[in-house]
Amino acid sequence: MSISKFNAEGYYDPTPYEALLRIEREARKAPYRPMVFICSPYAGDIERNIRKAQGYCRFAVSRNCIPIAPHLLFPQFMDDDDEQMRNLGLYFGMVLMSKCSEVWVFGRKITKGMSIEIEKAKQRSIPIRYFNERCEEVQCK
Numbered sequence: 001m002s003i004s005k006f007n008a009e010g011y012y013d014p015t016p017y018e019a020l021l022r023i024e025r026e027a028r029k030a031p032y033r034p035m036v037f038i039c040s041p042y043a044g045d046i047e048r049n050i051r052k053a054q055g056y057c058r059f060a061v062s063r064n065c066i067p068i069a070p071h072l073l074f075p076q077f078m079d080d081d082d083e084q085m086r087n088l089g090l091y092f093g094m095v096l097m098s099k100c101s102e103v104w105v106f107g108r109k110i111t112k113g114m115s116i117e118i119e120k121a122k123q124r125s126i127p128i129r130y131f132n133e134r135c136e137e138v139q140c141k
Helices: 014-031 047-063 070-078 083-097 112-123
Strands: 035-039 065-070 102-106 128-131
Touching: 035 047, 035 083, 047 065, 047 070, 047 102, 070 083, 083 112, 083 128, 102 112, 112 128
Parallel strands: 035 065, 035 102, 102 128
Antiparallel strands: none
């Protein structure tokens, strides 16, 4: 990134230059944080499943990852009970999954939506890791 010492009018302006330079230096020091796709139940006890998914996201952050949990985002403005919107939300999730380095599957119960996500990850050869509800990694069945 090229930072200019001059403002838009062409005048020497060291204050923003120094501030932007400091931000750029700090960004370079930041550790690499891969994006991981969080795959966990949404349907059923929605309130409980949302709280659990939030916890799984906190777990991912504690492991220096950036969690991507579409089932926490899209139901905020899309109706999961509307089949067309649900399919669109699943599609959006698949697009986000393609940007992730791994898929993390949480819990013993695999819902229909989760199975679709897991199958897509396999098709794309995205590594899949399985965790129990206590965020302990387990072997795939």
